[in-house]
Amino acid sequence: MTRRRAAIVSPLRSPVGRFLGTLAPLTAGDLGAAILKALIERSGIDPARVDDVVFSQGYGNGEAPAIGHWAWLAAGLPLEVPGYQLDRRCGSGLQAVVNAAMMIEAGHADVVVAGGCESMSNVEHYTTALRGGVKAGNLELWDRLTRGRLMSQPIERFGVISGMIETAENLAKDYGVTREQADEFAVRSHRNAAAAWDAGRFDTQLVPLEVPQRKGDPVTFDRDEGFRPDASMDTLGKLRPIEGKTNPDAVVTAGNASQQNDAAAACLVVAEDKLEELGLEPMLWFSGYAAAGCDPSRMGIGPVPAVERLFARTGKGWDDVGLVELNEAFAPQVLAVLKGWGWSEDDSRREILNVNGSGISLGHPIGATGGRILADMAHEMHRREVRYGLETMCIGGGQGIAALFERAA
Numbered sequence: 493m494t495r496r497r498a499a500i501v502s503p504l505r506s507p508v509g510r511f512l513g514t515l516a517p518l519t520a521g522d523l524g525a526a527i528l529k530a531l532i533e534r535s536g537i538d539p540a541r542v543d544d545v546v547f548s549q550g551y552g553n554g555e556a557p558a559i560g561h562w563a564w565l566a567a568g569l570p571l572e573v574p575g576y577q578l579d580r581r582c583g584s585g586l587q588a589v590v591n592a593a594m595m596i597e598a599g600h601a602d603v604v605v606a607g608g609c610e611s612m613s614n615v616e617h618y619t620t621a622l623r624g625g626v627k628a629g630n631l632e633l634w635d636r637l638t639r640g641r642l643m644s645q646p647i648e649r650f651g652v653i654s655g656m657i658e659t660a661e662n663l664a665k666d667y668g669v670t671r672e673q674a675d676e677f678a679v680r681s682h683r684n685a686a687a688a689w690d691a692g693r694f695d696t697q698l699v700p701l702e703v704p705q706r707k708g709d710p711v712t713f714d715r716d717e718g719f720r721p722d723a724s725m726d727t728l729g730k731l732r733p734i735e736g737k738t739n740p741d742a743v744v745t746a747g748n749a750s751q752q753n754d755a756a757a758a759c760l761v762v763a764e765d766k767l768e769e770l771g772l773e774p775m776l777w778f779s780g781y782a783a784a785g786c787d788p789s790r791m792g793i794g795p796v797p798a799v800e801r802l803f804a805r806t807g808k809g810w811d812d813v814g815l816v817e818l819n820e821a822f823a824p825q826v827l828a829v830l831k832g833w834g835w836s837e838d839d840s841r842r843e844i845l846n847v848n849g850s851g852i853s854l855g856h857p858i859g860a861t862g863g864r865i866l867a868d869m870a871h872e873m874h875r876r877e878v879r880y881g882l883e884t885m886c887i888g889g890g891q892g893i894a895a896l897f898e899r900a901a
Contacts, residue, residue: 495599496599497597498762498764500776500870501767501773502759503866507698507700508854509713509755511613511753511754514713515713516611516613519556520756521555524562524567525567528545535760541770542570544575546592547577547609548584548860548862549609551858558577561575581887581889582821582888583783584859585608585858586883587862588863590781590895593761593781601763603770607759608860610755610859612753644788657822659788663824664744664824667828674745675745677826679728682720684848685853686849698714718751718855732745749821752856753857757867776870777899778897779895780895784797784892789890793828802884806896816884819886878899
């Protein structure tokens, strides 16, 4: 089969909702259906031309299995189109785009929808103890959000890692990241997000959502809910470290860590030789990707080996990249990655990093994060007229993923 270039068309995202915030009445399936419906309407494609739907979700459950297909059907779209669900934790949304691009390049499909959704507000509590019955005593329910972080790696091999916060604290210690540096980076993230909203930089990619209310008419949700325009060193400095009671040197706080969120994102991934026939305009070309494993207790450093592999595979380097989107799981994690990349504190490349905010300010709705970042990056690449953009993130359990995209002229 002949390898074809894969084009990114109409990357869209919903506004990001806070945990138990405005979007809480909508399930992950609802969010997925809404973004798919908007993608078909805005792109103008005949939905029957879609060959497959690849959707990511970090916290899947039995309420909407194979959520790519479930959400497609819930959107009222053609029965003949298949779909599936994937999970690479924090890297899931980007992996959905990668999978779609590989299908296009290999000639197995002409048009694939790639996206993701997450309703962290609706992640369930569960038990593994009832299948065989409980004759007496108490029953423990696990919170899938916290349990998923604890069980991101096999305890038999790596011991207990309490969660992602512990891994960020490990990197802060390894790379000498201070609380002040972490808070400074978090303030930058919030200010960049606020400036982007004030300038209307998200307007063309946003899909407003209608949220039902218990009483009265639905509410239109059309703005990210988690960024703090008033964030400052003073306000963030008043927050206590989350692990302060057990670690006197702890630096991670609720103010310099990513949020738990609800959102959805999607795009079309289309074969280059089908664009004219379908009347579609590409925004980006997929140029390559790489994933890499790392120590689960230092999972946040994953973008360092992932980007190294990506550059080796594509023949590109930092001099080729005009925009960098490094998901902000935690401020000390980002700062550790920058040191791992060899960026100095006054490195000029910091000016092209997360220019409109990221996970700390805009949020981290796990399955939707990769698509949210791609939509933001695609539009910013066109505004700045840069040729290559890099998207990368760390992944709970000890991985990193990175992908390179080229602006379509």
